[in-house]
Amino acid sequence: MKPKLLDLIWLLLLAATAFTWWLGHTGALAVPRLSIVALVFGLAWLKGVGVILEFMELRHAPAAWRWALIGGLSFITLLIVLAYWLATP
Amino acid sequence: MAIACFIVSHPPPPDRPMHAAARPAPRLPGDVFIWYVILLEGATFCVLFGAFAFTRVRHLELFNAAQQQLDLSAGAINTALLLTASWCVARAVLAVRGGTRGTALGWLAAGMAGGAGFVGLKLKEYGDKFDQGIGLGQDNLFFDFYFILTGFHLLHVLAGLLALGLVAVGLLRQRRDALNGHALETAAAFWHLVDLLWLVLFPLVYVMR
Numbered sequence: 001m002k003p004k005l006l007d008l009i010w011l012l013l014l015a016a017t018a019f020t021w022w023l024g025h026t027g028a029l030a031v032p033r034l035s036i037v038a039l040v041f042g043l044a045w046l047k048g049v050g051v052i053l054e055f056m057e058l059r060h061a062p063a064a065w066r067w068a069l070i071g072g073l074s075f076i077t078l079l080i081v082l083a084y085w086l087a088t089p
Numbered sequence: 090m091a092i093a094c095f096i097v098s099h100p101p102p103p104d105r106p107m108h109a110a111a112r113p114a115p116r117l118p119g120d121v122f123i124w125y126v127i128l129l130e131g132a133t134f135c136v137l138f139g140a141f142a143f144t145r146v147r148h149l150e151l152f153n154a155a156q157q158q159l160d161l162s163a164g165a166i167n168t169a170l171l172l173t174a175s176w177c178v179a180r181a182v183l184a185v186r187g188g189t190r191g192t193a194l195g196w197l198a199a200g201m202a203g204g205a206g207f208v209g210l211k212l213k214e215y216g217d218k219f220d221q222g223i224g225l226g227q228d229n230l231f232f233d234f235y236f237i238l239t240g241f242h243l244l245h246v247l248a249g250l251l252a253l254g255l256v257a258v259g260l261l262r263q264r265r266d267a268l269n270g271h272a273l274e275t276a277a278a279f280w281h282l283v284d285l286l287w288l289v290l291f292p293l294v295y296v297m298r
Contacts, residue, residue: 003183010176014169017291021165024296037297044292048285055179056281062115065124069131073285076135080293083142087149 009054016043037084045077119275127282134286141234155231164295167207174203175284178277185270197257204250249283252276
């Protein structure tokens, strides 16, 4: 892992967080739509994968460990989106 | 001998660069035990997150109304603090590998400051809620979940801070020319888990309405 790549990942993670905050702040999430739910949790998933691969350094780890964490994150993200879909009128 | 002769007489073709063969073997940073802990903690939080999301389906109005009382900006600042703390700790790992103890300790201190900032802001949030008369076990499912999820997560932040502090002391005791990053990698893996869990918790509890 090169320091500059690590710095870039950190900046992207901060930018994604700011975008999520902005979505919540502007009231864009007040109308429950599956596309918005998918966008917010898709972004959270992407951020999580960034942390898993680059901060946790699982990009260079045995594949089973890498996929165990990414698989777990994907599972809970899909489960949450399913629950929000069920709650959408 | 035959193999040696074969290698000498069959150098890699020019279109197959040497670095392809020299690619480092897969490696799990830190102690393998911490990765089992990470899987267990991750699974536990998955159960809690799933319980929150599906309880919300049956109590939609209550959850939406209660969620309006959370401070979205405080949640976002805490996300930024944890992400920054994680980045600092990842930089500390790189610094130890590069043999620069002073730099590593600086990154580690910055990471711990980020974690401490998270704890401070979270405690302030709890204080504000208590001042408003909101607490655990007050017949409000949303706030029960809020305090359990964030409280359990906060305990992990405190455990991570303790681990990073112990690692920093350990680094100070090591010889400058023979730094061992195993303990730091182990603590860092746990610290990144704390960050990862919050990345799901933040949109689930604070953002989505």
